[in-house]
Amino acid sequence: MPRTRRGTAFSAQLQQQLATWARRLLNDWAVLTWTADSARVGPVTVTALNWLFLIGISAIGFLTNGHLMWIGVAAAAWLVVTIVRASIVMPRRRNTLEAIYSGLQKPAGLPSGTVSRPTTPSKHITAIRWSSSQSIRAAQLSVGASSASVGAPMRRLIVEKAIEQSVPAPADMEWVFNWTKSSTVEFEAVNGDDPRVAKQLMARKIIATLRSLFKITDRNAADGYALDIAEWADETRADGAVVPIPTQLRFAAGSQDLTDPGFRDTLERSFDRSVSCPGEWIYLWNKDEQALEISRAAKGSLEARRKLNERKFADEIRSAITKPGKDPVVAVVETWADDESDQPATIDVDFGTLPLGERRLRDKLEDSLDTSIHTRWPDVRLLFDWKFEGGSTQLAIMSVDHNDVRAKQKSVEKKLRNVVESKFGKASTPVDCDIIEWQEGLSPTGEALPQRARVNFGSIDVNKRETRDEFQDHWDSLTTNNDWAYSWSTADGIVTMTAVPRLPDQLAFPMPGTTAFDEAIALARKGVLRFGPQKGGGWLDWDLNETPHGLVGGKTGQGKSVALSIVLFYAMLLPDVYEVIVCDPKRTDFTWTPEFPSVVHFAATDTEIVDAVARAKRRMDAGQTLLNKLQVRKLSWLREKYASDPELEKAHGPVPRRLILFFDELADFLAKGANSDVEELKDEARANLESIARLGRAIEVNIVAAAQKPDAKIISTQLRSQLGFRLGVGPLDQYESQQILNSDHGTRFPEEGTPKGRSWAYDPKNGYRQVQVMFLPDDSMVCPWDASIMLTGSKELARDRLIELGFAQTSITNSDGGIEPRWIRVENDDAWPSIDVPTNAEHDSESSDTKPELDFGAGLGDQELNDSDDVDPWNQ
Numbered sequence: 001m002p003r004t005r006r007g008t009a010f011s012a013q014l015q016q017q018l019a020t021w022a023r024r025l026l027n028d029w030a031v032l033t034w035t036a037d038s039a040r041v042g043p044v045t046v047t048a049l050n051w052l053f054l055i056g057i058s059a060i061g062f063l064t065n066g067h068l069m070w071i072g073v074a075a076a077a078w079l080v081v082t083i084v085r086a087s088i089v090m091p092r093r094r095n096t097l098e099a100i101y102s103g104l105q106k107p108a109g110l111p112s113g114t115v116s117r118p119t120t121p122s123k124h125i126t127a128i129r130w131s132s133s134q135s136i137r138a139a140q141l142s143v144g145a146s147s148a149s150v151g152a153p154m155r156r157l158i159v160e161k162a163i164e165q166s167v168p169a170p171a172d173m174e175w176v177f178n179w180t181k182s183s184t185v186e187f188e189a190v191n192g193d194d195p196r197v198a199k200q201l202m203a204r205k206i207i208a209t210l211r212s213l214f215k216i217t218d219r220n221a222a223d224g225y226a227l228d229i230a231e232w233a234d235e236t237r238a239d240g241a242v243v244p245i246p247t248q249l250r251f252a253a254g255s256q257d258l259t260d261p262g263f264r265d266t267l268e269r270s271f272d273r274s275v276s277c278p279g280e281w282i283y284l285w286n287k288d289e290q291a292l293e294i295s296r297a298a299k300g301s302l303e304a305r306r307k308l309n310e311r312k313f314a315d316e317i318r319s320a321i322t323k324p325g326k327d328p329v330v331a332v333v334e335t336w337a338d339d340e341s342d343q344p345a346t347i348d349v350d351f352g353t354l355p356l357g358e359r360r361l362r363d364k365l366e367d368s369l370d371t372s373i374h375t376r377w378p379d380v381r382l383l384f385d386w387k388f389e390g391g392s393t394q395l396a397i398m399s400v401d402h403n404d405v406r407a408k409q410k411s412v413e414k415k416l417r418n419v420v421e422s423k424f425g426k427a428s429t430p431v432d433c434d435i436i437e438w439q440e441g442l443s444p445t446g447e448a449l450p451q452r453a454r455v456n457f458g459s460i461d462v463n464k465r466e467t468r469d470e471f472q473d474h475w476d477s478l479t480t481n482n483d484w485a486y487s488w489s490t491a492d493g494i495v496t497m498t499a500v501p502r503l504p505d506q507l508a509f510p511m512p513g514t515t516a517f518d519e520a521i522a523l524a525r526k527g528v529l530r531f532g533p534q535k536g537g538g539w540l541d542w543d544l545n546e547t548p549h550g551l552v553g554g555k556t557g558q559g560k561s562v563a564l565s566i567v568l569f570y571a572m573l574l575p576d577v578y579e580v581i582v583c584d585p586k587r588t589d590f591t592w593t594p595e596f597p598s599v600v601h602f603a604a605t606d607t608e609i610v611d612a613v614a615r616a617k618r619r620m621d622a623g624q625t626l627l628n629k630l631q632v633r634k635l636s637w638l639r640e641k642y643a644s645d646p647e648l649e650k651a652h653g654p655v656p657r658r659l660i661l662f663f664d665e666l667a668d669f670l671a672k673g674a675n676s677d678v679e680e681l682k683d684e685a686r687a688n689l690e691s692i693a694r695l696g697r698a699i700e701v702n703i704v705a706a707a708q709k710p711d712a713k714i715i716s717t718q719l720r721s722q723l724g725f726r727l728g729v730g731p732l733d734q735y736e737s738q739q740i741l742n743s744d745h746g747t748r749f750p751e752e753g754t755p756k757g758r759s760w761a762y763d764p765k766n767g768y769r770q771v772q773v774m775f776l777p778d779d780s781m782v783c784p785w786d787a788s789i790m791l792t793g794s795k796e797l798a799r800d801r802l803i804e805l806g807f808a809q810t811s812i813t814n815s816d817g818g819i820e821p822r823w824i825r826v827e828n829d830d831a832w833p834s835i836d837v838p839t840n841a842e843h844d845s846e847s848s849d850t851k852p853e854l855d856f857g858a859g860l861g862d863q864e865l866n867d868s869d870d871v872d873p874w875n876q
C-alpha cells in the first residue's frame with residue numbers, strides 16, 4: 001500500500017534524522033561538557049566544574065550509599081542542564097566557524113565547498129580554544145596547500161589581516177600569530193600590553209619596509225624572501241614605555257642583486273628612516289648567502305659612530321657635487337684608522353658616470369672634504385686618487401697624519417695650484433698646476449719640495465716673453481729651497497719646471513787645472529765670455545759672435561769691476577786671440593792692465609780716449625778692407641778660407657785678432673764738458689763709437705762698456721741700441737734698471753741681502769737671466785767668504801800663462817816716474833811674429849799707454865800658439 005509505504009519511508013527518514021540529531025547532540029554534549037566549555041564560573045571553567053561534579057557525585061554516592069535517589073535527581077538535573085547548554089552553544093560555535101571559514105577561504109587559500117562536498121571548517125581551523133560560547137581565544141589555521149605562496153613569509157601578513165578581520169578578538173585583546181610551519185599559523189588573543197603584540201607590530205613594520213624596498217609583491221613574495229628576527233631586546237622609550245626592538249635580524253633577499261652599491265646605499269638609508277630604533281642599524285650584506293643581516297648597535301658604540309661617520313662623509317660628498325648625475329654617489333669606508341677608531345682610513349667613492357674630469361669641480365669637492373675632515377680631526381689630511389675608467393669616475397681617498405710626507409706634498413701642491421690659479425687663471429680658462437715628481441726629504445721648515453712641476457696655461461697665450469717672464473718670476477718667488485729650470489712648450493701653453501740647485505751666493509772663478517777653467521777658456525777662445533752660473537741651471541755666457549757689444553752697469557760696490565775683470569782676464573790669458581784697448585777715464589780700477597800684451601792701448605784722458613777710439617775704428621776699417629779684398633763677409637769665414645788655402649794668408653797677412661774696445665765709465669766720457677775743443681774731438685769719438693757699434697760684429701771689434709748710470713740722454717740711441725748685451729750688477733733702482741736693462745728686472749733684487757756679483761743679464765736671443773758672476777780678484781787674496789781658501793788673482797794667473805807662452809817680464813817707468821811691469825817675447829822663433837812692446841821711449845809722454853799699432857801680422861795666430869805649446873788645455 002503506497003500510503004503505508006510512504007508513511008513507512010517518512011518514519012524511517014524521521015528516525016534517521018532523529019538518530020543523527022541525537023548523535024550530534026550527544027557528541028556536542030560530550031565535547032562541550034567534558035572538553036570544550038571554557039565559560040567560567042569564577043576562576044574555574046565549566047568543563048572543570050563538570051568533572052568536579054562527576055567526581056563529587058560519584059564520591060558522595062560511594063560514601064553515603066543510601067541517598068541514591070537524591071543523587072539520581074541531582075545527576076538528572078545536571079544532565080538536563082548540560083544537554084540544553086550543549087544544544088545551544090555548539091551550533092552557535094559551528095556557525096561562528098562557518099563564518100570565519102568563509103572569511104578566510106580566499107586569503108588563506110582554503111578549499112571552497114560545493115553542495116555535494118561541503119567544507120569542513122573544523123579540519124582547517126583546529127585547536128580552538130573558545131573564550132565563550134562563540135568567541136575564540138586561540139586556534140590554529142592550516143592554510144590551503146594549493147598555493148605555496150599563501151604561507152610565504154613575506155605574504156603572511158595577508159592571512160594574518162584576514163584572521164584579524166574574520167575572527168573578532170575578545171574585547172581589549174589582540175591577536176598574536178605564530179607560524180609554526182609555512183602552512184600553519186597559530187593565533188591567540190592576548191592582552192594589548194602583552195610584549196608579543198609590540199614585537200608583532202615591529203616585525204610587521206620591518207616586513208612592510210623590506211617589502212617596499214625590495215619591491216616584493218604578493219606575486220613574487222614566495223621567491224625566496226624571508227625575515228628572521230633572531231634576537232630582541234627591551235628598550236625604554238622616551239615616554240617610559242618598554243618596547244622590544246630587534247637586535248639581530250636576517251633577511252633572505254631572494255634573487256635580488258646585492259652587489260649594486262647604489263641599491264644597498266638607498267636601502268640602508270630608507271630602512272634607517274622607516275624603522276627607527278635606539279642606536280643604529282648596522283647592515284651586513286652577505287652576498288654569498290644572498291642575505292642582508294641587520295644588527296643593532298647601541299648609540300655611541302664604535303659601530304654606530306663608524307656608521308654615522310661613513311654616512312656623514314657620503315653626505316658631504318653628495319652635497320659638494322653641484323650637478324648630480326643619474327647614478328647615486330656611493331662612499332664606502334674600506335678601512336678605519338685602527339681597531340678602536342671611528343676615523344676613516346680609506347674610503348672608496350663611486351660617482352658612477354658623473355663626469356668629474358674638470359679640475360675645478362674636483363678641487364671644489366676635495367676642498368670641502370678637506371674642510372670637514374679638518375673640523376673633525378684637525379691632524380688628519382686626505383689624499384685623493386682619482387680614476388677615470390670606462391666612463392666612470394672613481395675616487396680613492398686615504399686619510400693620513402698631517403706629518404705624513406704625502407700630506408705635506410699635498411698641501412704644497414694645493415698652495416702652488418691656488419697661487420698659480422689665482423694669479424694666472426681666468427674664469428673661463430683654468431690654469432692647471434701639477435707636481436709630477438717630488439724631491440726626497442723636506443725643507444728645513446718641514447715642507448715637501450717639488451722636483452718637477454707642470455703648469456698648463458690652457459687658453460692663455462704664453463708666446464709673449466713678458467708673460468713667461470712674469471710667470472717664472474712669480475714661480476721663483478714661491479719656493480726658496482731651490483731654483484727652477486723652465487722648459488716652455490709655448491705652442492701647447494705648457495711649462496715644465498725642474499728643481500735645480502739654488503744659484504750659489506758666491507762662486508770663485510775656477511782655478512787652472514780644473515775642467516771648469518778649461519771650459520771657460522775654451523769658450524773664450526771662440527769669443528764666448530762665461531760670467532758664471534745662471535739661475536735655473538747652466539751658465540751665463542756672452543757670445544760676442546751673436547751679440548757683439550754690451551753694457552755693464554750697476555751701483556758701486558756690487559761687483560761691476562769684478563765682472564769687467566773677467567772679460568779682461570780672458571783677453572789677458574789669450575793674447576793670441578784678443579787685443580784690448582782700455583779706456584779708463586777715472587783711472588781707478590784698470591790701470592794695471594797695460595802690463596799685459598793683450599792690452600794694445602790704454603787711455604785715460606779725453607784726448608787719449610778719442611785717439612784710442614780712433615785706433616779701434618782704424619782697426620775695424622783695415623779689417624773691413626781685408627774682408628773686401630778677399631770677398632768674405634766675416635773674419636770667421638776668412639779663417640776658414642785661409643785654412644783651406646794657406647797661400648792666401650801669405651799673400652794678405654794673418655787674420656786680425658778679436659779687438660775689444662773696453663770702456664769703463666762710458667757715460668762720464670760721453671757727457672758734455674765745457675771745453676769746446678775737446679767736445680769737437682769727442683764728437684769724432686762718438687761717431688767712431690757708433691760706427692764700430694754698427695759694423696764691428698763681422699770684423700770682430702767689440703765694445704764692452706761700463707757705466708754706473710748709462711743715462712739715455714748722454715749715450716745716444718744709436719749707440720745704446722747696438723749695445724745688445726746687458727749686465728745689471730746688484731740691486732738697481734727703477735731708473736737705473738731701465739737705463740741698464742731696459743726693464744725693471746734690476747729692482748727685483750732686495751737692497752739688503754743680495755749677494756755681491758748677483759746680476760741680471762739680457763741679450764736679444766735669450767732674454768733676461770739671473771747670474772751669479774764668478775769672483776775673480778785682480779790680486780791674489782784670501783777668499784772673502786771662506787778664509788781657508790786662497791784665491792789666485794787674475795794678474796797672477798795671466799802672468800803664469802805668459803811665462804808659459806814664452807814671455808818674460810820687464811819693467812818700464814811710467815809718466816809719473818813709477819815703475820810698471822811689462823811683458824816681452826823672449827824667444828825669437830819665426831813662428832812667433834814679433835810683438836812690439838812699447839819701450840819707455842816709445843811711450844806717449846802724455847801718459848797714454850799706447851803700444852804701436854800693429855799690422856795684423858803681429859798677431860799670434862791660433863796655429864802658432866798650438867805649435868809652440870806641448871800641452872795646451874785651452875787650445876780646443
Ligand SMILES: Nc1ncnc2c1ncn2[C@@H]1O[C@H](COP(=O)(O)OP(=O)(O)OP(=O)(O)O)[C@@H](O)[C@H]1O
Nearest residue numbers: 506555556557558559560561562756757773774775
Ligand atoms: N762676483 C762676486 N762674488 C763675490 N763677491 C764679489 C763679487 N763681485 C764683487 N764682490 C765683492 O764686492 C766687492 C766690490 O766689488 P767691485 O769692486 O767689483 O764692485 P764695483 O761695483 O765695481 O764697485 P766700484 O764701482 O766701486 O768699483 C769686492 O771687493 C768683493 O769683495
